[in-house]
Amino acid sequence: MKRLVVMTVLLALLLGPFGLIAGAQEGEPIRIGLQGPMTGDYAYEGQGFEKAVRLLVDKVNEEGGLLGRPVELVVEDDAGDPTQSALVADRLIDAGVIAVIGAYNSTATEPASEIYNEEGILHITPSSTATRLTEKGFERFFRVCFLDDRQALFAVLAMRDVLGAERIGILHDNSTYAAGLAEWTRTYAEEYGLEVAFYDAINPDDQDFTPILTNIGQADLDVVYFTGYHAQGGLLLRQTADLGLDIQWMMGNASNNPEMVEIAGVEAAAGTFITTEPLPQDLEYPEAVEFVEMFTEAYGEPPASVWWLLAAEAFNVIAHAIEETESTDPGVLAEYLHEDFKDYPGLSGPIIGFDEKGDRLGTIHALYQIDEEGVIAYYPEQPQPQSEE
Amino acid sequence: METFLQQLINGLTIGGFYAVVALGYTMVYGVLKLINFAHGDMFMWGTLAGWGLLTTVLAGLTDLDLAAILAAAVLVMAFIGVMGMTIERVAYRPLRSAGRLSPIISALGAAFVLQSVARNVSDARWRTYPPGLLKELPNLRLTGSVSVSGLQVLMLLVCVAIMVGLYLFVQRTRIGTAMRAVSLDHNVSRLMGINVDRIISLVFMIGPALGGLAGLLIGIYYGSFNFTLGWVFGLKAFIAAILGGIGNIPGAVLGGFILGISETMVVAYGPNVGLADASAWKDAIAYVLLIAILIARPTGLLGETVAEKV
Structure with a gap:
């Protein structure tokens, strides 16, 4: 070097x-x-x-x-x-x-x-x-x-206030981005009174996630937040359906991609929530x-x-x-x-501007849901922003 | 118990795929003492070719029923079989007397060529198979919450059929006998009237054709793939072949299943022994187990007990 x-x-x-x-x-x-x-x-x-x-x-x-x-x-x-x-x-x-x-x-x-x-x-x-x-x-x-922490806070509020969840799971893929988002989500979840009953990572090189999905299915969770990328997101959704498991998924912004629906199949993807910056056309x-x-x-x-x-x-x-x-x-x-x-x-x-570290001020995340046609649609109900300390 | 059954089925499915791919490594090693690193990528090419057929030619002709899938399987096996023979002819045969290092480098080269071409052909994107292939197969509910999809059962059956068929072929037919002879000694085989080059060509057709078939099955089963699939699966299958005793067909099968099941069980029961994020540690733990097995049995599980090598 x-x-x-x-x-x-x-x-x-x-x-x-x-x-x-x-x-x-x-x-x-x-x-x-x-x-x-x-x-x-x-x-x-x-x-x-x-x-x-x-x-x-x-x-x-x-x-x-x-x-x-x-x-x-x-x-x-x-x-x-x-x-x-x-x-x-x-x-x-x-x-x-x-x-x-x-x-x-x-x-x-x-x-x-x-x-x-x-x-x-x-x-x-x-x-x-x-x-x-x-x-x-x-x-x-x-x-x-x-930043990841803004999205984590948003996701926690969405899970608590929009979905009414109490027991949540968090899954990441060990990449810098996904692990960071997962860690922030755990921190805010505990701060805002949610129980993190499952926390683990997948290896994104794998093709088969049925072992960990079987574990998640056993854990009796209200919602599972996956912070990794869309290709693995699609495989997770598809294999959840193949195993006949009833898991409510919420995905982070790296899964905000129509290709995820294509990989999962529309039927398996429908109902999944996504936290993300708004789509360009929205x-x-x-x-x-x-x-x-x-x-x-x-x-x-x-x-x-x-x-x-x-x-x-x-x-x-x-x-x-x-x-x-x-x-x-x-x-x-x-x-x-x-x-x-x-x-x-x-x-x-x-x-608004950049802070002294170079980060953009403010936040614009929004909650989406994949509908029955496989379209990633703006969800009518959005969590109310909390004033940050 | 129910969870254990479900996880066992998950592990068997993963292991079945490892095992079929491992067969290709072990057959080639048997006759040439060559580790054919291009095998994983030929397997991925099976997935790619199947995708190409099912989304273009066959999609136009039929409504993708069982007949279309069988047609795809035959075409993919023929295509990958010819690909294997060509690679042997072009990249390995000229180097057969050049020591052991050059053919391995040549095999790595072939692997990278295959992977690069696949990357360009697929635009480096995740590609998806047409939805709903073989979806009419029923889900089998074993006990309570344990469910096996019909597709899982079919995959497992096909994998087992391939292994048993290959084993019988090698053990019971004249050509199989010739293969075993070649794996023992090329020169003596030639004195016995065996056309060694033709036998080697045949091995390079059968191994990749089976790998290509496994690739097609993977595509149907998981529904999507990208061009790095061969590298990851190939590596795991290679390890499975070594674990079972490379050169040995039942060994490769055993190695594949052990690898698939142990990976799965680490994820399944890691949390019970205090490892909450077991999945993140899966590969590390599974491979420590493998190293331990190899230290105990350096030639692999079945490496010594069975004399015939192919």
């Missing part, structure tokens, strides 16, 4: 005269990186990131670019894998980017954020919600999504409606996942900061985002 860093620095020094100095000239493109899983389990999301961001980059360039310079999007594939993520980060730095959007999953974002921090690059993740990512004091790392803000229309026109279907919209959001935040500060220096941009970026009309609702 050390050697890799040294090599990168040497390479940067060598290429400096060509990359950095030339980059400052008029008319040279402003390079913005996008890293995400273009292949692998989460390829669907990564490819959606690219579609969404590319749309806005093209629009900005048609309108004359930023500060009179065109914007060039540099896309790299990390396959959702932490090892590949570090390599991708080095490649983007070599390409001379001033800011990076990505990665999708927290496991891949974590190693990349260390590298961008060392190199002083502005880094915004659209979708990595593990709490500890912003606990490291990185001054140029931000996120436009909301957002009523004019900026959101306009973006969804633009996306639908370009690609023939609306954005399937909220993370695509948040990737576009991240690009807008960077573009706005560049225009307001008239600078492409990552340090200046980061300082602006911390200090002066307030009440921006975002695609996913007003961005």
